[in-house]
Every structure is written in structure tokens, then in C-alpha cells.
Amino acid sequence: MILTIVQARMGSKRLPGKALASLHGQPMIWRQLERLRGARCGAKVVVATSCEASDDPLAGWLVSQGQAVFRGAPTDLLDRFTRCALSAGPVSHVVRIKGDAPFVDGRLVDEAVRLAWTTGAAYVSNREPASYPAGLEVEVVTMSALAEVAAEPRETLARVSPTAAIRSRPDRFRQASFRHPRDLSGFDWRVKTAADLAFARSVYAALHPADPDFGLEDVLDLVGGGIDLASYAAA
Template identity: 65%
Template sequence: MILAVLQARLGSSRLPGKALATLQGEPMILRQLERLRGARTLSKIIVATSADAADDALAGLVVSRGYAVHRGAGADILDRIARCAEAVGSVSHVVRLKGDAPFVDAGVVDQAVRLALASGADYTSNRVHRTYPAGLEVEVITARALRIAAAETRDHEARISPTAAIRERPDRYSQAHLKARRDSSRLDWRVKTPADLAFARSIYDALYPADPGFSMGDVLDLVESRQDIGRFAA
């Protein structure tokens, strides 16, 4: 089973509650889940959030729309993801995705999963050698590697950045790297500030009505053709 874990919380110093901010009339977290449903390689999608009361509204919304939620440790994200995979059972790979990425591309997710399966790597991503815009990161980790890393003592940084314990040890965990045909790594499409949210809304307003499953290429074409949008893209 290929399990996608979408990591999200409502706490944010710069943009509190951003997961519930609307894009074309729906909360951002639901738009991400909608887009992930287009990935053909995923067996199951779960939103992983904290057990804190502050995230009750997020968990409640996701469940009310028919999606699964796993709630765990707020600070130790790697432990939360590992326990999520353990609870599901029969998981061969976990696809880790972040909740501030409303342009997550199902096609890119599929490419990463297929590379992971073909290479047999413990860790596959487009993150180590960056060619994709920030916000389109995909990390595919074998359940075994995830389980081993989560069980070991880690420093504070590794707990905040859950895959650091794996991706920074290529000597221990084999790796494969997905690269785009065109280097767009200078772009940052994550939603971390009000300005980022305004950019995301402008993209959704322009592309979503005609094609809810718009791709990374569609966004790149739009920001290149529309100066009013493109100036906020980098």
C-alpha cells in the first residue's frame, strides 16, 4: 500500500489558520486533498495533524468531508507520521506532503512514487536536488526506513524537520532523486504569508473553473503570461 500523509496544522505565526483559508470557495486543505485524489499511485490519503485542541476544527472538517485523519504528537512530526503508517498497516511506502502547498501536482506525485518503486530506494524525493518550485515537494519513504528513523533518538532539528534523519544519511538510507525538465527551483509557491495566499487565490481564480486538476505547467504558463500575477510568483 502507498500511503499519502498530508501534514497540516492550524498554528502559524505568520498566517494562523491558513489550512482553512478558502481557495475558490473551499478550505485550502480540501483543495489539496481534491488534487491528491488525482494521483493514480496512491492507495490511501490521510491528514496527519496534532492532538492539540487548537487543531480540532481542522480534524473535524476533514472527517466531515469523508477523509481520514490521524492525530498525534504536535512537536515530533516524524513520530506522528510513523504512527499514522503503523495504524493503517500493510504500508510499503509513505508519501509525505505538507499542508501549505495548494499547488501539489498529482502528476509529480505519481512520478515520484514510480521512481521509488523502480529504484527500490529507501528515500525518493524532488527535494534534495531542487528543480521544482517550493511547495511541490514530494518525499516517498519506505515504511521500514520510516520506522527505523522514528525509533531512534533524534535532536531537536530532526524532530521539527521529520525527514532530516533519513535524507541526510544517504550512506544509511539509499536515495533516488526526481528532477524536472526545467529548473524552476527559484519559485516559491508555498502559502506562508497573506501575500502568498493572495497569489494562490489569483491562480485558483484563473485556472480552477476551467480545470480543477490544473498542473504545475499550467501555473508556470499563467505566471509567465500574466504580469499582474507573475510579479508575485517568485
């Protein structure tokens, strides 16, 4: 089984509660999950959040919507990520998605999973070398590699990033990557601030009604077409 884990928390310092912030009539996390369901690789999707009380509203809302949730260590993301994968049952590959990415594209998930299968790589991503806008990163790791590094003593970096110990060791873990034909790494479409959320709301208001599965090129056409995004309602 392929498992997609979305890391999400409510405790952002710059934009607290952003996972449940409204984005075109639904919480941002729900819009992200909708887009991930468009992937054809058949991955099961779980939201991994912390066991802290501050994340109770997020976990409670998701469970009320029938969404699978795993709760684990607040600061040791490698531990939380690994335990989440192990609790899901027999898993061959794990897809990592961050929870501040409302423009995540299921097509990129499919491409990453396809590359993981065809190459046999332990780690696949589109982040190195960077060519996609920030917020469209996809990482795929084998369950065997993840379990291996999780069982070892680790430094701080490995705790705050569940894939750092794997991607930093290409000599030990075979790696593969894919990139966009153009260098779009100058764009940052993550939601980390109120301004970022306003941008996401404007884009969703412009594109979502006609095509809920709008893609990267649609957003590029919108932002590069001289359209006044402020004219769209921040729904």
C-alpha cells in the first residue's frame, strides 16, 4: 500500500490555526485533501498532527468528516511520521506532504510514485534541484528506509524533518528526482502568513468554481496574466 501523510498543526507562530482557516468555503486542510484525492496512485491519505491540546480542534474536525488522523510526538516529526506509517498497516511507500500547501497537485504525487516504482529508489522528490514553486513539493520514501533511520540515534535536524536523514545520505539510500521544464522555484505558494492566505483565497475564488482540480499551469496563467486578484472575493 502507498500511504500519503499530510503533516498539519494548528500552532503556527505567524498564522495560528491556519489549517482550519477558511479557503473558498472549507478549511484549508480540507481543500488540500480534496486535491490529493485526485491522485490516481490509489494512496491512502492520513493527516498526522500532534497529541497536544492545541491540535484537538483540527483532529476533531477531521475525524467528524471521516478523515483518518494520527496523533503523535509534537516535536519529533520523524517519530510521528514513522509511527503513523506503521499504524496504517502494510505500507511499501510513504508520500510526504506538508500542511501549508493548498496548491498541492495530485498529478505530481502520481509522477513521484511512478518514479519510485520504476527506479527502485528509496527517496524520490521534486525538491532537489528545486524547479517547482514552494508548496508543490512531493517526497516519496520507502517504508524500509523510513523504519531504518527511525530506529537509529539521530540529531536535531532528523527530528524536525522526517526525510532529512534519508535525503542527506545518497550514498546509503538510492535517490531519484524529477523537475519542471522551467525553473519556477522563485514562486512561493505556501501559506505561512495572512498575506499568503489572502493570495490563496483569491486564486481559489478565480479558479475553483470552474475547475476544482486546477493545476500549476492554471495558477501561472492567472498570476502572469495581469489579472487583478484583489477583484476576487476572499471567500
